[in-house]
Amino acid sequence: MAAKNANKVMDKLVSLAKRRGFIFQSSEIYGGINSCYDYGPLGVEMKKNIKELWWKSMVYERDDIEGLDASILMHPKVWEASGHVAGFSDPLVDCKVCKTRFRADQVDLEKPCPVCGNRDSFTEIRQFNLMFKTFMGPVEDSANVVFLRPETAQGIYVNFHNVREAARKKLPFGIAQIGKAFRNEITPGNFIFRTREFEQMEMQYFVKPGEDEKWFEYWKEQRMKWYQRLGLKQEKLRFHQHAPDELAHYAKAAFDIEYEFPFGWNEIEGIHNRTDFDLSRHQEFSGKDLRYFDDQTKERFIPYIIETSVGCDRTLLTCLVDAYTEEEERVVLKLAPAIAPIKAAVLPLVKRDGMPEIAKQIVDDLRGDYRIFYDDAGSIGRRYRRMDEAGTPFCVTVDSQTLEDQTVTVRERDSMQQERVHIKEVKTYLDERLKA
Ligand SMILES: Nc1ncnc2c1ncn2[C@@H]1O[C@H](COP(=O)(O)OP(=O)(O)OP(=O)(O)O)[C@@H](O)[C@H]1O
Numbered sequence: 001m002a003a004k005n006a007n008k009v010m011d012k013l014v015s016l017a018k019r020r021g022f023i024f025q026s027s028e029i030y031g032g033i034n035s036c037y038d039y040g041p042l043g044v045e046m047k048k049n050i051k052e053l054w055w056k057s058m059v060y061e062r063d064d065i066e067g068l069d070a071s072i073l074m075h076p077k078v079w080e081a082s083g084h085v086a087g088f089s090d091p092l093v094d095c096k097v098c099k100t101r102f103r104a105d106q107v108d109l110e111k112p113c114p115v116c117g118n119r120d121s122f123t124e125i126r127q128f129n130l131m132f133k134t135f136m137g138p139v140e141d142s143a144n145v146v147f148l149r150p151e152t153a154q155g156i157y158v159n160f161h162n163v164r165e166a167a168r169k170k171l172p173f174g175i176a177q178i179g180k181a182f183r184n185e186i187t188p189g190n191f192i193f194r195t196r197e198f199e200q201m202e203m204q205y206f207v208k209p210g211e212d213e214k215w216f217e218y219w220k221e222q223r224m225k226w227y228q229r230l231g232l233k234q235e236k237l238r239f240h241q242h243a244p245d246e247l248a249h250y251a252k253a254a255f256d257i258e259y260e261f262p263f264g265w266n267e268i269e270g271i272h273n274r275t276d277f278d279l280s281r282h283q284e285f286s287g288k289d290l291r292y293f294d295d296q297t298k299e300r301f302i303p304y305i306i307e308t309s310v311g312c313d314r315t316l317l318t319c320l321v322d323a324y325t326e327e328e329e330r331v332v333l334k335l336a337p338a339i340a341p342i343k344a345a346v347l348p349l350v351k352r353d354g355m356p357e358i359a360k361q362i363v364d365d366l367r368g369d370y371r372i373f374y375d376d377a378g379s380i381g382r383r384y385r386r387m388d389e390a391g392t393p394f395c396v397t398v399d400s401q402t403l404e405d406q407t408v409t410v411r412e413r414d415s416m417q418q419e420r421v422h423i424k425e426v427k428t429y430l431d432e433r434l435k436a
Pocket residue numbers: 151183185192193194195196197198200267268269270309310311312313314315
């Protein structure tokens with residue numbers, strides 16, 4: 001029953017996302033391609049807003065973090081050093097009869113194939129590496145194999161000294177990066193929750209060994225605060241601590257921030273104490289000295305790294321799920337104004353008496369600062385509903401009173417309360433309410 005309801009909510013969200021232009025199935029006219037999605041006009045705005053808010057809180061509001069945008073394709077040795085060539089894999093089995101593929105840890109191998117019912121039909125377990133391989137240059141041989149990065153972090157580690165020197169940074173400091181990552185997941189699903197191509201927002205914070213635990217606690221707290229700033233319901237968020245047997249090979253401690261989706265509690269962000277593993281390995285494989293020189297203590301050492309790693313697409317899904325609200329007469333996305341794709345809609349009550357002209361003038365005045373939408377099609381009620389579904393926090397309506405006293409109606413999305421505001425005051429009114 002619970003699973004059925006979960007599917008229903010997700011189905012409704014997927015349908016709203018398509019109808020309103022947030023997210024489309026990739027290559028839809030060709031029947032689609034599994035687990036790949038395209039962001040439409042509203043989706044692209046919302047994703048951009050999420051990335052900007054992350055960047056603002058991680059880079060602009062601090063003085064100890066610098067930005068980076070590293071290449072997706074990297075030297076193949078990076079992935080040997082990182083452990084991804086040897087260890088970034090899931091166990092896989094195939095049914096020899098129906099050819100269905102399973103994750104070996106998600107199916108009972110002693111039982112018949114759950115799809116075709118045949119006994120003893122499973123192949124041996126094989127380790128399936130999740131990295132996408134491709135070839136660089138015109139010759140397709142093993143000497144030219146390169147990988148699409150499965151995480152953005154390695155681009156940060158290999159640039160540790162470049163960024164430190166260029167930005168003249170001393171420990172502790174961080175490097176932040178937003179970019180695409182690719183994983184050939186065996187079991188993608190739940191809409192954009194787990195896909196094979198996705199975007200990550202990662203920050204690696206370099207600290208002195210011995211100070212790592214303190215900074216780990218600090219970043220746990222900071223990152224949880226960020227989700228509150230995104231407007232997510234607090235009771236839907238929690239930490240999950242990795243037990244010793246769950247810890248990745250590089251981690252001394254790991255906490256996930258989890259959200260309660262309609263399909264259960266799931267990770268949205270990982271916070272890891274990666275110790276000196278990454279820089280030590282890159283030092284070993286590259287032969288370059290990646291130690292840090294502390295000019296106060298005159299010591300040389302490899303910094304520890306505290307990582308915060310979150311999926312941008314997964315955050316967007318979380319915000320949509322959290323905002324999706326069904327009320328008696330309407331469906332409304334109660335998105336935080338900072339991430340809402342359209343900040344305000346300007347609506348002439350009727351298409352005459354000069355109302356459209358006044359409305360268009362208001363749009364022109366606001367356009368440079370905000371994503372604004374003009375709509376004069378259909379009844380005012382229908383137009384409000386469309387904006388509710390798009391998560392637009394404010395609707396500005398030009399009506400007959402406007403013609404008399406230059407005031408407009410501003411309707412707030414969640415409360416549906418209306419206020420009269422002078423046309424000259426609309427920009428200030430929005431500025432005050434749209435600040436992140
Ligand atoms: N296939 C994916 N699709 C979308 N986002 C992803 C995917 N894999 C990872 N992420 C995002 O990147 C973040 C950090 O990646 P990390 O390697 O810690 O994930 P993970 O533990 O492998 O995730 P999971 O267990 O969900 O596969 C995740 O918290 C998630 O938000």
